Every structure is written in structure tokens, then in C-alpha cells.
Amino acid sequence: MGLPSSVKVLGATYTVHQQPANTDESNVSGLFDYNRRTIYVDGTLSAEVQTEVFYHELIHALLAHTGLEELLDDKTQEALCTGLGTGLARFAEENRE
Numbered sequence: 001m002g003l004p005s006s007v008k009v010l011g012a013t014y015t016v017h018q019q020p021a022n023t024d025e026s027n028v029s030g031l032f033d034y035n036r037r038t039i040y041v042d043g044t045l046s047a048e049v050q051t052e053v054f055y056h057e058l059i060h061a062l063l064a065h066t067g068l069e070e071l072l073d074d075k076t077q078e079a080l081c082t083g084l085g086t087g088l089a090r091f092a093e094e095n096r097e
């Protein structure tokens with residue numbers, strides 16, 4: 001699946017950039033920027049991994065917009081985003097019409 005150029009998340013429109021995220025952290029494959037309403041996915045990754053990263057960042061967005069992120073420590077949040085993100089990416093792939 002190709003990534004959409006923008007997505008709506010609970011009413012907020014996010015731009016999706018397929019490029020390395022501009023960040024001080026090294027080795028990030030994706031980034032969710034709440035204030036800029038932007039999701040970055042490293043466009044040099046394989047299409048399959050880009051989709052997993054995209055869903056990972058989308059879960060971050062959902063946690064932020066529902067207030068759930070306030071209830072979760074960073075480690076739990078990352079584990080949730082990776083597990084559910086990969087699960088949703090596989091679900092979308094395995095249930096395409």
C-alpha cells in the first residue's frame with residue numbers, strides 16, 4: 001500500500017511526509033508531530049516497513065487525541081504503538097479486497 005499524503009485523525013488533518021524526520025534522535029524511522037500536525041515516515045524503508053511505521057505513528061496520534069497518552073508511560077506507549085501498528089498494517093494487508 002502506498003501511504004496517503006494526508007489523513008484525518010479525529011477531525012485533525014495530518015500531513016504525511018515520506019522522508020527522514022528532522023530530529024536530533026538518530027535512527028528514527030518515523031515521527032509524530034502533534035503541534036505541526038505532521039507524520040513523518042522514512043521513505044527509504046521498504047514499502048512494507050513504511051506501512052508499519054505509518055500505523056505506529058497513527059496510533060501515537062490516536063493516543064494523543066483521545067487523551068490516552070496521559071495514562072501511559074513512554075515505554076508502554078511505544079510498545080502499544082509498535083504492537084498495534086504492526087498488527088493493523090498486517091490486518092490491512094491480509095484483508096484487502
Ligand SMILES: [Zn+2]
Binds near residue numbers: 056060078081
Ligand atoms: Zn513511537
